[in-house]
Amino acid sequence: MTLLSVMIVDDDDLMRAGLCAVLSSDETIDVVAEAADGRAAVQTAAQVVPDVILMDVRMPGLDGIAATRQIIAAAPAARILILTTFEDEDYVYEALTAGATGFLLKRTRPEQLIAAIHTVAGGESLLSPSVTRTVIDRMIQQPRRDPRAMRRLQALTPREREVLELVAHGLSNTEIADTLVVEESTVKTHMKRILGKLDLRDRVQAVILAYEAGLTRPGERLNAVAGRRGDQRQPVR
Template identity: 50%
Template sequence: MTHPIRVLLADDDRLVRAAIETILRAAGDVELVAQAGDGRQTIDLTLLHRPDVVLLDIRMPLLDGLAALREIRRIAPAVQVVMLTTFGEDDYVAQALHAGAAGFLLKDSAADELANAVRAAAAGEAFLSPKVTRQVLDRLPAPPAVSPADLARVESLSSREREVLILLAQGLSNAEISAQLFVTEGTVKTHLYRVFTKIGCENRVQAAMLAQRAGLLN
C-alpha cells in the first residue's frame, strides 16, 4: 500500500490554513502531519516530523518564509518546499526559487491544483500550471545577465533538448510537451533528465528561469 504524502502546512493566517487543510484532507493521498504559524515553528516541526512536503508562506512572523526555506534546505534537504504566495510578491518569489524552493503556489489556487502541487513536489518535480508559469516569469524582475558558464551549459543542449527546455519554460506539462513533440511522456522525462543534468538545475522552476535568462523565450 502506498503511504500518504506527509505535509506540513505553514501560514500565519488561520483562515488560509483552514481552507488549505480542508483541501488536503479531501485529497485522499495526503496526510497533514502538522501546522505552523511562524517561521521558527516551521523549522522545529520540520525537524520533528520530517514531512515529505512543506507548504510555506513567503511572509511569516518571527522568521520569514525565505529564511525558513534556506534553513530547511540546509538541515533537511530531502524535504521539498513549495512556497505559498500571492501576486505582488515577485521579489520574494524570485529569491525563493533561487534558494531552492521546489516551486510556488498561489493561495487562491483551485483545489485540484493545490493537491497536484503537493503530489508533484513529493515526486521531486516542481508544479507550475502553464498560466502560472508564464505569469511568474513575466512578473519577475528583469533577469540578471546569464553567466558564461550557464550559457555554455545551455549551448551544450541538443536541438531537441533545447526545444524541450523552451516548452517547459512556457509552462507546458510533460503530457503537453509529449503531445507537442509527438513523443511519449517517457521520452520527455528522459530529455528533461538530460537537460537538468547539462544545465545544472534541480527542478523545472530553476530550468525555466535559466531559459529566461538565456533569452530562449524571446
C-alpha cells in the same frame, strides 16, 4: 496504503485549521505538523522531515522565502509549495529561486491544492504558464547573460537544448511532445537527462537557468513553436 506527510506553515490560526480540514478529505494525506512562523518551520521540518511543506510567505520574524532557503540548504530534497494571498512578481521569483517546488494562491480550489501536493510529492514541479511568465518577465529585466550558466548548457545535446527552450516558455510535457512530434515518454526522458546533466532539482530551476544563460529570448521561440505546430508533416526524432 502509503501516506503523504504534509506540514502546514502559516501565521493565521484559522488558515491552518482550514487547510487541515481540506487536506483531511484526502485519505492519502497526513498533516504531521504545523508551524506559525518561519523559524518554527525550519526547526520543525528538520525534526519531522515531511514529504511536502505548504509555506506561507508573509509571516513575522522569518518569512516564508527565507525559511524556504534555510530548509533547502539543510535538506535539498525538500518539496516546498508556496501558498500565499499575494500574486506579486517578486514573491514568485524569490520563492522559486529560493528552492520552492511550486507556487499557489490561497484562492486555489481545494481539489487543485490536493492535486498540487501529490504532484510535488511525486517529484514534479508545479510550474504553470502564468508562473513561468512571471519568471520570464523578471529575467527580461536582467538581460545580461551569465557566462557560468552558458557554460553549463554545453553539456546538453541539441535536442535537449530544444526541449529546455520549450520548457522555459511554459510548455507542458504533452505540449512539447506535440510540438516536436514525439511521444510524451521521450520528452520525460529528455527532461530527466537535462536535470541530471545540469544538476537541477526540477523544472523551475531549469526555466531560470535557461533565461540566465540566454538560451531563450522572449518572442522568438514562441514564433518558432507556432510555425512548427502549423506544419507537422515530418516527424522530428
